Structures are given as C-alpha cells and as structure tokens.
Amino acid sequence: MELREWQSILVPYKYAVEELKVKFKNIRNELAENGEYAPIEFVTGRVKKISSIIDKAKRLDIDLSEIDEKIEDIAGIRIMCQFVEDIYTVVSYIRSRKDMTVLYEKDYIKNNKETGYRSYHIIIKYPIQTVAGTKEILAEVQIRTLSMNFWATIEHSLRYKYNDYLPSDISDRLKKAGDAAFNLDQEMSEIREEIVRAQVMFEMKSIT
Amino acid sequence: MELREWQSILVPYKYAVEELKVKFKNIRNELAENGEYAPIEFVTGRVKKISSIIDKAKRLDIDLSEIDEKIEDIAGIRIMCQFVEDIYTVVSYIRSRKDMTVLYEKDYIKNNKETGYRSYHIIIKYPIQTVAGTKEILAEVQIRTLSMNFWATIEHSLRYKYNDYLPSDISDRLKKAGDAAFNLDQEMSEIREEIVRAQVMFEMKSIT
C-alpha cells in the first residue's frame, strides 16, 4: 500500500483515539468536579505506527485487507490508575457505557503473564462518523496502575532491543523490578481506604 | 441554586461541547487529509455563563428546573466557513450523522433578521455518557462565514452596551458594516469555484 492509502485507512482510528481520550478524561473530571474520588490518574492514546501494523500482520499472517477486523490495537488507549482497586472500577464504567461495545476482556492482573506483565485489557467496538458514513472501529483499552505502567514501558524497550530474547541476567533484573513494582502497589493498597477518604476531602476543599 | 449545584448541572454540557468540538474539527481534518476541499475553517464552543442562563430563564419565564429542556443554547458550537455555499454542505453533514439528532433548523441567511444578523442555526439532541448513565443534551450549532461572524461579534457587544436600544446613528453604522460584510461574502462566492479547485490542488501538494 502507498503512504496515502495508509493515511486514509488510519484517519478514522486517529479520530477514534481523540474522541476516546476526551471521553475517558471526562470520567475523571466529572467525578473530581463533583467532589468524588476519581479512579483515573491520566489517559493517553496513540494510533499504531504503520511499520508496527505491517510487522504484526506478517507475524500473525493477516492479509492487509483484513487488518480492520483482525488487528485490535490499531487504536490504543491507556488509562492509568493510582490503585489496583481503581482498575476494576474503571472496567465497570466502560461496561456500562452506551457509546461503545465491549467485545472481550483480558485480566492480566489476576492471571499475570509469565513475563511479569500486569495490566487489564478491554477490546471495544466504537462507531466513528465519517463524511462517508458510520464506521465501526476496534480499539484496545489498557488499564494499569502507575507502577505497572512504569515496568511495562521498560520491559517493552528491553524486549525490543533484544528482539524478544532477553539475556538471563537482564531477565532476572527485570523480574526483580517487577516484584518491586508489585510490592509498591500492595503497600499502596494497604493505605488506600485512608487515602480515598483523604483525597475526597482534599478535592472538595480545593474546589471551594 | 448554589454554585456547586450549578456546576454539577453544567458538567455534562461542558463535556458535550468538548466532544462536539473534537467531532466537527475532525470533519475538517478528514477531508483535508484526504486532499479534498474542507468547508470548515475553524470551530469554537462554549458553555453559557450561569448569569446568562439565569437572565434568559427570567426573560422567557422558564423555571430553573426546566432549563435542560427549554434553553437550547446552554451548549453552543460555532462553525466558521470561508464561503456561504460551505454552510449548506456542513448542514448536510450534520443531518447525516448517527451520533446526534437534528431537532430543528433556522436559516437566518435566506431569511435574515431585521437587525442584519445572518447565520444558520441547528438545534441538536446529543447523548452524553456520565458515570450515572446516559443524558440527552440540547445544543445549538451556529454555522457562519467569517464575515458574518465578524459582524455578529460586534453587533453583540454594541447591543450589550446599550441594553438592546441602539442609538440610531450607531444602528446606521452597524447596518453599513453589515452591508460591507455581505458584499465581501458575495465577491468571495463569485471566485469560489476557482478557489475551491485551487485549494484542493494546494492541499494535495502540501501533503506530499
């Protein structure tokens, strides 16, 4: 495919990412402005790079005419939470929305990957209005704590560097860092109840 | 009502304005990125000020419990076009979207107001997903050329200053400026066909 063709395929994904970012940020804002605890710290989004789409299509033996249906993370949203518990609250919000449909979910927190990767993934179908009409887009929403995200970013860079074959010393180090990240999440959960109550008070004072 | 109560009423309007701005801007971007002529110059939006809502409710004898159904411009979007012809293209795009419903339209261009005001208004119903569920919001979309907008901004300021009673010399001046704005729009329409063809070529060269 030509660059121009790619651009025109990716345009609706780009707008889906923009709309979804606004919508998830506004869950946060709505709660904060009403003086309630907001389980979302921040939200990022991206459209997959053309080169990564091609790589993935090759790896999974997907024809380029089928990428719309078979590659689920061309549009990607990442939602960062302070606490592990918040992740499940965000999941329940997503399930109850009428402007997107949950296709399926993968809980890599309760069932974490062998690599140590922890995160909650939701694949959604999201309708985009284009000048030519409605287009249904697949998007992947990843929900994580800040320390899960910290670890995953680093793991991704390393795995990229070593083409998926991490030397065992690096792999051990990464495992230790993963444990430290997990440990921080646990300590945080312990004081969570206290904090949730404290933050609501804080937000309310801040607004007035 | 308390400030806090107002804030919580206005929150969904604020998010509606944000979402709608993203969506209308993306009509523009979609066309531009595909190398087609985009009939939208820029898009702005605002939530009506609390004091203006109260004023309007008083003036129209609307109870504050009914403002959601009876005041249509709490959420306001303004779309600016280069040419009068573009306005009707934008109107047709809005009518064909599945994520909003057109309630009714007012064409103050073909039937312009006595004051000289020209603009196209569409009242839409737009669903917003809040944490508590779906909420249907009314919003007013105003579509104008740049010179209609220029004139309207000034007329609004003057009318505000004189509490709606413009002295006749000011009123005459304003009428003359309105004619000059109308004249500019007409001259522009005359060379429009040329320009539309020229701009598509320009955009296409710019992208590559």
Next chain:
Amino acid sequence: MELREWQSILVPYKYAVEELKVKFKNIRNELAENGEYAPIEFVTGRVKKISSIIDKAKRLDIDLSEIDEKIEDIAGIRIMCQFVEDIYTVVSYIRSRKDMTVLYEKDYIKNNKETGYRSYHIIIKYPIQTVAGTKEILAEVQIRTLSMNFWATIEHSLRYKYNDYLPSDISDRLKKAGDAAFNLDQEMSEIREEIVRAQVMFEMKSIT
C-alpha cells in the same frame, strides 16, 4: 540534505514558534483578564515546509548552509486583529519586549503591494535555549485584520494554482474582493471607538 538532518535544523524553529504563540496569546489574555480591550483576536504559527524552504532557497539563490541567516520566515507567526488600528498597537507591544529583537518592519498597509496584499510584517531575532546552548532564530510576524487575512489566504491559493500568472478575469475578481475586504475594514473602523468602549464593558461584566 537528508530528512533527518532537516528535522534537526528545524527543531529550534518549531520550539520558537511554540513559545512565540504562547507569548502572543498571553498578551491577549493579560489584557482581557484585566478587563481591558485586547487588540488581538487570535494567533497562529507554523514552521515553513521543507519543500517550500528548498523552493525559496533556489529562487533567491541561497545556499542551504545559509538558510538560517537568509530565509527570515522559516518560523512564522500570524496575529489577527479586529481593527486596522489594533495592528499598530500590537506593533508597539512587540517593539517594547525584552525577549525578542526587532530587526526591521514592512508596512504593507500604508504601502500596500500592487497585488492588493495588505499586512504588517516584523522580522525579529529570538533566542532559543537548546540542550547544546543558545541559538538565535529569525522569525517573521505578520499582523493583519481578519478581512486582510481572508483575502490573503485566497490570493495565495489562486497564485499557487496559476504559478503566479493569474488570468486577467481572475485577477479582476480578486481585485474586487480585495476592495470589498478593504471596505469592510473601513466601515469597522468607523464604529471602532464605540465598539472598543462597548467591549471593555462587556469583558468586565463577563469576568465577574
């Protein structure tokens, strides 16, 4: 030059444009927030496209090693005003700033070009802090009314289409549109004093 080399040359220009946009927008905001009349409607900026830089360098016989000193509009800022009078106020603000140096000015309003082009240009020198140290950048600031801008955009597209040789009928039409734009500016100036007083009142009521 390779794309990568170009990117690294253009990076400081990109940051200059971002900083200058923030700074000029804040002139507007500062005045508006203090309840004073703001002579700036809006501000845009862009870095010149690589292909346009190469074209200009060829046309003016500039070696690519000299573009930093000899092409003055790689960083370009455009400031839009409601009234012709506002342009001169903005010029005086720019002259008095300590964070940029005015190199020279071209007043295409008092001395408008044969083509009908009207605008005020200021070439400034602006220091950018990079990781490698301070870099002095040239930038062109164009100050215009909305109708000057409207006309110039269209003229630019047409001139582009016809490779600078406008057929005489198009050229006549464009001249007429230019007159209509000039006429609108004049009518606006006539009611300006009234409007300035009206808008200050308006802004002040809006803030409180």
Next chain:
Amino acid sequence: MELREWQSILVPYKYAVEELKVKFKNIRNELAENGEYAPIEFVTGRVKKISSIIDKAKRLDIDLSEIDEKIEDIAGIRIMCQFVEDIYTVVSYIRSRKDMTVLYEKDYIKNNKETGYRSYHIIIKYPIQTVAGTKEILAEVQIRTLSMNFWATIEHSLRYKYNDYLPSDISDRLKKAGDAAFNLDQEMSEIREEIVRAQVMFEMKSIT
C-alpha cells in the same frame, strides 16, 4: 485583597507557568527527535491557589505586599523522570539555560526529609514580558522520579486530611510505602544502563 486584585497579581505567574511548561517539554522533544535518550517523562505546572497563598503567608508571617519576593512556589513546575540519575541531568540543563536564573537548590534525595519525602527542588528567577514591561517572577521547579511523585501525592493528601498530625499507624504504613517506592527506584537504576541504550535504539527506529 479583592478577587480581581488577586487575579491581576497572579496573571504573570500563570504565563510564567505556561512558558516554562512549553520550554521543559521541548527539552524532552528536542532529545527524542534527535534520537537521543530524553531524561524527562512528563512535565506539569500549576499556579498556587489563592487560599493556599493566604495560608502560607499567615503561617510564615509574610505580609501580602511581600508575597512576590517571599513565597517562592506561587509558580510551580514539576518534572517527572524515569530514573534517579535523570534528575541530575535535568538539573544540569536548567543550570546552563540563559532564559532563567537559578537562585538556589535543595536536594531532598541525597538529604531526604524525615518524613520520607524525596525530590530535587530548584528556585529560579524568570522574566515575564507583560504589557506594562518586564516582571521578574520566582518559580519552584520540583524534579522527581515517578515513584517519588506517586508517594508524595499520597503523603500530601494524608497530611492534609490529618492537619499535619498523622496517626502513628498511618505514618508507619506511609513509611513502608515510601520504602517500596525507594526500592522500585533502586531496582530500576540497576537495569538503567541497559535500558538507556535500549530506548535510544527504540526511539530511533520509531522516528524512521
């Protein structure tokens, strides 16, 4: 002081925060676009709330006429880094800039506070161009890792809730979370060299 007076005092701080955010973000972008490792993850900024300024002035017995010189964090910038080592790189960048002056520095990482608080603070003097002329502003730049920031946010909420008197069980829990955060930073530093090399490669591939 009246709200309006406060607003006019705070306006230059607001613009300082905006300009500084753009500038620090661009350190990151400049390095990333040149394919080098960027020691900055993200940058946030805020102007201190009026109520907090009044509280601090009272607590430190500062007259409201002196807040400009005596309260150093009315303009606050926070720079988040992946690794502890990155913090010192950012510090060296700030010291070498010509558009701000470092007044003094506080290293709460090497000399961390009794409470467990870790962060690097720099107080700078930054010139802002207002319509009335140049104004020198004090600003506080806090540089932290993500886990330092995570901990500090929570500590701040708790301290706020208990009016600075944390019950000993909460205080113990917080200490444990602080240790977990510190531990995560240390594990990360251990694999840092590997990661830095990996990320440069990654960024470079991403650009091309």
